[in-house]
Amino acid sequence: MCGIAGWVDYERDLNDQRAVIQAMTDTMALRGPDAQGIWIDRHAALGHRRLSVIDLEGGVQPMYADADGKTLACITYSGEVYNFVELRDALMQRGHAFRTKSDTEVVLRAYLEWGDACAERFTGMFACAIWDLREQQLVLIRDRLxxxxxxxxxxxxxxxxxxxPKAILAHPEMRARVGLDGLRRALTFARIPGEAVYxxxxxxxxxxxxxxxxxxxSERCYWKLEAREHTDSLDVTIGTVRAHLERIMQQQTVSDVPLCSLLSGGLDSSAITALADRIVRQRDGVPIRSYSVDFAAHGxxxxxxxxxxxxxxxxVRAFVDQLHTQHTGIVLDAATIGSSEVRHAVVNAFDMGWKAGSDLCPSLYLLLEAVRKDSTVALSGEAADEVFGGYRWFHLPNLYDAPTLPWKASRPDPGRVLSPDLFNALRLPEYWADMHAQLCRAAPALPGETGIAKRKRELSYLGLTSWLPMLLDRKDRVSMALGLEVRVPFCDHELVQYVFDTPWSMKTFDGREKSLLRAACADVVPDAILKRSKSAYPATQDPAYERLLQQRMAALLEHPSPRVRRMFDQHALRGLIDKPLADVSxxxxxxxxxxxxxxxxxLERYDVELVA
Structure with missing residues (x-):
């Protein structure tokens, strides 16, 4: 896991632009604290910041491949290709020689062998840029989910x-300009694939x-969700889900640095931790490390x-008592979560706006900061709700029948504090309805599929392509700001496609959410957790946290910046600090x-210029 940056320009000689590519690469320093590198050709410059996880000595980047004294291609790469050992064996049989044991070199050699069709052979989470000197072209590849x-x-x-984005904004000729569409994206708890804020x-x-x-x-799609007829019986489906999970955990527990699991006491994280623990015990002879977060109640x-x-x-206690993992519980208090130091670190990580309300991002930062003291890789349960149908909006008609993004149906409008002119120009409800309609049109369906079956498939598609990307971005930003690699086993594309094909009646065969996952892991997850209903990521219920926020807002309003005066309704902002405190999440x-x-x-940290 690393940070990458680069510049291609067919009209400039980039050999004299080292300072620019260095500045762009330096913005990724937290993502890659272990090493840095820059490679420059006449029309291409690649930068890399490395977090060492696989082949600690050999995986230095940018990495190039040559033949007969000529450089063929150079890569800067972030992520993990979990099936790199099998791919390396296949490439060696085709005559490729390897200098390292890294997955980076496998990705580069795979490109030389198969061109950009190599992406279809990769299993993992990855983003890379390859400069092909033979064709004088840049190839950008991103993983399926x-x-x-x-x-x-x-x-x-x-x-x-x-x-x-901050890597691009570090170029001296770039500016952080945001139009109405960009501001809509910054205010929306959703993503449209391909769009950015700036x-x-x-x-x-x-x-x-x-x-x-x-x-x-030019752009090419090499993978997308498809609607396929599911012919497996319930028992076969449960067994296949379990087989996928065991395969995934075998792949994702490989690491040359310490690995752990994030444990909430919910079904998703418990399933991941339990399956990983079996593998780690058998391989290393010790239980896996696990971490949880809780909040000081203060009465x-x-x-x-x-x-x-x-x-x-x-x-969490029930899980640890039964499985005896090496567990550490992290307890946070309102003062720490609301501290200016933590908020500053989180804002630095989120250069497209920080969408999560309440204390989620600061508390996640503090949890992962504690994890990073002992581990470099963590397993996490993101995507289980999207894959298996865990959210309330899958199950409540007033949410899933709403003509808008289903998770928006129960949330207040986040633009209420903007100036009236700006709020009216944004037309957020119409934007969300249009986004919902656009995504639903793109959702695959079986021939003749209608009614509730079609709608539930649309909901799965919305969750996987619009809601999940926001959660993945959040986890990536916070973890990589700490130099921690977080792996998400439920994002395995084979598992995602298989469960996407499964009819809704089978996903909820016992009348509950995530029935397939619960059945597939019933023998490894404690009964108390199997019986537990879906629970969100925890938030502090201490009114002291809200009091800290009110104090910050009051201080800000004493001397509001020109940007704040221009963009926000000052009366509405003051109204936020006059509300009574509440002790609910x-x-x-x-x-x-x-x-x-x-x-x-x-807006202030990145000197955002609103061009409306």
């Missing part, structure tokens, strides 16, 4: 690219390849709400306050 980010911006006769900037779509040549840019009793009907701690007033402060932090 978009676990690893990759952004680009056409520029002159070429392109700028990076793991994060004007002129794009992301490589998941499962896509972008080619840059003298003739311009505040837990209050159940629609997101969490019980605290996580008893379920789903508190929309607190969420509005937190989200607004995060939005202002982003």
């Amino acid at each position: 978009g676990v690893k980010p990759l952004f680009y911006q056409p520029y002159g006769r070429g392109v700028l690219f990076g793991s994060e 004007d002129g900037m794009f992301e490589v779509k998941p499962g896509h390849i972008v080619r840059v040549s003298r003739d311009g840019l 505040v009793p837990f209050h159940a709400d629609m997101a969490r009907d019980a605290p996580d701690a008893p379920f 789903i508190n929309w007033d607190r969420s509005d306050l937190d989200h607004t402060l995060a939005l202002i932090d982003w």
Whole structure:
């Protein structure tokens, strides 16, 4: 896992632009704390910051391949290709010789052998840029689910690219300009594949390849979800899901550095941790490390709400008592979560706006900061709800029948604190409805599929292509800001496609959410967790956290910047600090306050120019 950056320009000699590519690469320093490298050809410059995970000595980048004294291609690469050993064996049989044991060299050699069709052979999470000296073209490749980010911006006769927008913005001729569409994206709890917040900037779509040549840019899709007839019985389906999970965990527990698992006491993380623990014990003779997060109560009793009907701690204890992992519980308090140091670190990580309300991003940062002290790789349960149908909006008609993004149907409008003119210009409800319609049109369906079956497939597609990318981006930004690689086993494309094909009646065969996952892991997950209903990522219920936010907003309003005066309704902002405190995790007033402060932090930190 690393950070990449680069510049291709067919009208400039980039050999004298080392300082620029160095500045772009330096923005990725937190993503890759172990090493850095720059490679420059006349029309291409590649930068790399490395987090060493596989082949610690040999996997230095950018990495080039040559023949007969001539360089053929050079790669800068981030991520993990889990089937690299099998691919290396296949390439060796075709005459390729390897200098390292890294997956980076396998990806590069695979490109030389199969061209950009190599992407279809990779299993993993990855984003890479390959400069082909033979064709004088750049090839950008991103994994199927978009676990690893990759952004680009056409520029002159070429392109700028990076793991994060800040790498592109570090170019001296780039500006952080955001139009109305970009601001809509920054305010929306969803993503449209390919779109970015900044004007002129794009992301490589998941499962896509972008080619840059003298003739311009072209794009090719190498993978997408399809609707296929599911003919397996229930028992076979449960067994196949389990077989996929065991295959995935065998692949994703390979690491040359310490590995752990994030444990919430929910079904998803418990299944991952239990299966990984079996493999680690057999291979290394020790239990896996696991980590959980909780919040200091300070006399505040837990209050159940629609997101969490019980605290996580008893379920974490039940898991650890039964499986005896090497467990560490991280306890956070409101003062630490709300500290200016933590918020500054989070804002630095989120250069496209910080969409998560409440304390989720700061608390996630603090959890992963503690994890990073002992581990370099962590397993996480993201995507299980999208794959297996865990969210409330899969099950409640008032949400899944809404003519908008289903998760928006129960959320207040995040633009309520903007100036009236700006709020009216954004037309956010119409934007969300249009986004919903656009994504539904793209959703695959079986011939003749109608009614509830078609709608549930649309919901799965919406979750996997619009909601999940936001969660993956959040986990990537926070973890990589700490130099921690987070692997997401439920994003394996074979598992995703198999369960996507499974009819909704089978996904909920026992009348509950995530029935298939629960049945597939029933023998390794404690009964208390199997019986537990879906619970969201925890949030502090301590009113002291909201009090800290109110104090920050009050201080900001004493001397508001010209940008804040121009973009926000000052009366609405003051209204956020006059509301009574609440001790629940789903508190929309607190969420509005937190989200607004995060939005202002982003606008100020990146000197965003609104071009509306």
